[in-house]
Amino acid sequence: MAVPIAILDCDLLLYGRGHRTLDRFKLEDVTDEYLVSMYGFPRQFIYYLVDLLGASLSRPTQRSRAISPETQILAALGFYTSGSFQTRMGDAIGISQASMSRCVANVTEALVERASQFIHFPEDEASIQSLKDDFYGLAGMPGVLGVIDCTHVAIKAPNAEDLSYVNRKGLHSLNCLMVCDARGALLSAETHWPGSLQDCTVLQQAALSSQFEAGLHKDGWLLGDSSFYLRTWLITPLHIPETTAEYRYNMAHSATHNVIEQTFRTIRSRFRCLDGSKGTLQYSPEKSSHIILACCVLHNISLEHGLDVWSSPATGQMEQPEEEYEQMESLDSEAYRIRRELLLNHFS
Numbered sequence: 001m002a003v004p005i006a007i008l009d010c011d012l013l014l015y016g017r018g019h020r021t022l023d024r025f026k027l028e029d030v031t032d033e034y035l036v037s038m039y040g041f042p043r044q045f046i047y048y049l050v051d052l053l054g055a056s057l058s059r060p061t062q063r064s065r066a067i068s069p070e071t072q073i074l075a076a077l078g079f080y081t082s083g084s085f086q087t088r089m090g091d092a093i094g095i096s097q098a099s100m101s102r103c104v105a106n107v108t109e110a111l112v113e114r115a116s117q118f119i120h121f122p123e124d125e126a127s128i129q130s131l132k133d134d135f136y137g138l139a140g141m142p143g144v145l146g147v148i149d150c151t152h153v154a155i156k157a158p159n160a161e162d163l164s165y166v167n168r169k170g171l172h173s174l175n176c177l178m179v180c181d182a183r184g185a186l187l188s189a190e191t192h193w194p195g196s197l198q199d200c201t202v203l204q205q206a207a208l209s210s211q212f213e214a215g216l217h218k219d220g221w222l223l224g225d226s227s228f229y230l231r232t233w234l235i236t237p238l239h240i241p242e243t244t245a246e247y248r249y250n251m252a253h254s255a256t257h258n259v260i261e262q263t264f265r266t267i268r269s270r271f272r273c274l275d276g277s278k279g280t281l282q283y284s285p286e287k288s289s290h291i292i293l294a295c296c297v298l299h300n301i302s303l304e305h306g307l308d309v310w311s312s313p314a315t316g317q318m319e320q321p322e323e324e325y326e327q328m329e330s331l332d333s334e335a336y337r338i339r340r341e342l343l344l345n346h347f348s
Contacts, residue, residue, distance in 0.1 A: 027070065040080070046073060052114070067095060072106055075095065075099075076103055076107035081270065081271060083275070107294070112290050115297050121146070128219075134183070138259070143219070143221055144223055147260040175195050176190065178260065191290075191296070193205075200229055223253060231335050
C-alpha cells in the first residue's frame with residue numbers, strides 16, 4: 001500500500017497558503033540604534049535597499065515570495081553583519097532559520113546582479129582626474145588610479161580531494177583581488193579565486209589584468225605591494241632602497257597603498273561573516289564568492305550614503321596567510337623606466 005508523503009514548506013507553515021507578505025516587523029516601530037545593533041545599518045539605508053532590490057526579491061518564482069522584501073533584506077543584513085543565523089534575530093522578524101537562509105541567498109544574488117553598478121572605475125575625465133588628485137593628496141604619489149591587493153576569506157572544505165582552495169596556512173579559503181580608491185570605495189572586486197593561488201597568479205589570470213593590458217585604463221597606474229610583478233600599469237615598491245629619493249618613494253608608496261589595508265579591515269569589521277570570528281563560510285566556493293561580493297557591494301553603497309569607511313573599529317581577523325614575498329620583479333624594461341622616471345621626477 002502506498003504511503004502518502006507530505007512535503008512541508010517552512011514558509012507555508014508560518015504564513016499559510018497564498019502569497020501574503022509578512023508584516024509582523026515594521027521598521028518604523030524600532031529605533032535606528034536597534035537596527036544598527038541588530039542588522040548593522042540605519043533605517044534610511046535599509047529603505048534604500050528595499051527600493052533597490054524590491055523588484056528582484058518579489059519574483060513570482062521564488063519560494064520566499066511570501067516574505068516581504070524588507071524582511072528578506074533584514075535577514076540578510078543580520079547574517080552579513082553577525083556571521084550567524086541567530087534564533088533571536090529570526091524571532092525578531094518572525095521567520096525560521098531555514099527561511100533566513102533562503103533570504104540570504106535571495107538578497108545575495110540580487111546584490112551580485114548589481115555589482116557592476118556600484119563597483120567600477122570612473123570613465124569620464126573629470127572623475128579620473130579627481131581620483132588621481134585624491135591619491136596625490138595622501139602622500140604625493142602621482143598618477144594613481146587605485147591601490148590593489150589580495151585578501152583571503154576562509155570557507156569550508158569543498159571536498160577531501162580538492163586542494164586548490166588550501167592556502168599557505170593549510171586552511172581552505174578564497175583569495176579575493178580588490179582595488180579601491182583613496183576613500184576606500186572598491187573599484188574592482190574578484191572574489192572567486194582559489195586560496196592556493198599566489199597573489200601574482202591571481203592578478204595574471206584576472207579580468208582586471210586584461211583590462212589594463214588592453215589599455216582600457218590609460219594615463220595612470222595601480223599601486224601594488226611586492227607580491228605583484230612590476231608592470232607599466234602596476235607600480236611596486238623598491239626592494240632595497242638606497243638613496244634618499246628611493247626612501248621617499250617607498251614611504252609615499254607605503255602610505256598610499258595602506259588605504260587598501262584599511263579598507264579590508266573595515267569590510268571585515270562591518271561584515272562579520274567574513275572575519276572568521278563565527279567560523280568559516282559554510283557554503284560552496286561559488287556561493288561563498290557571491291556572499292563576499294554582496295558585502296563588497298554593500299560596502300560601496302554604505303560609502304555613498306555617508307557611512308564613513310573608517311568609522312567602524314577593526315575586530316576579528318579575516319583569514320590572511322602571511323605572504324613570504326619573493327620579490328616579484330618583472331623583466332619589463334619599460335616598466336622599470338616608468339618607475340625610474342616617477343622616482344626622479346617626483347621624489348628627488
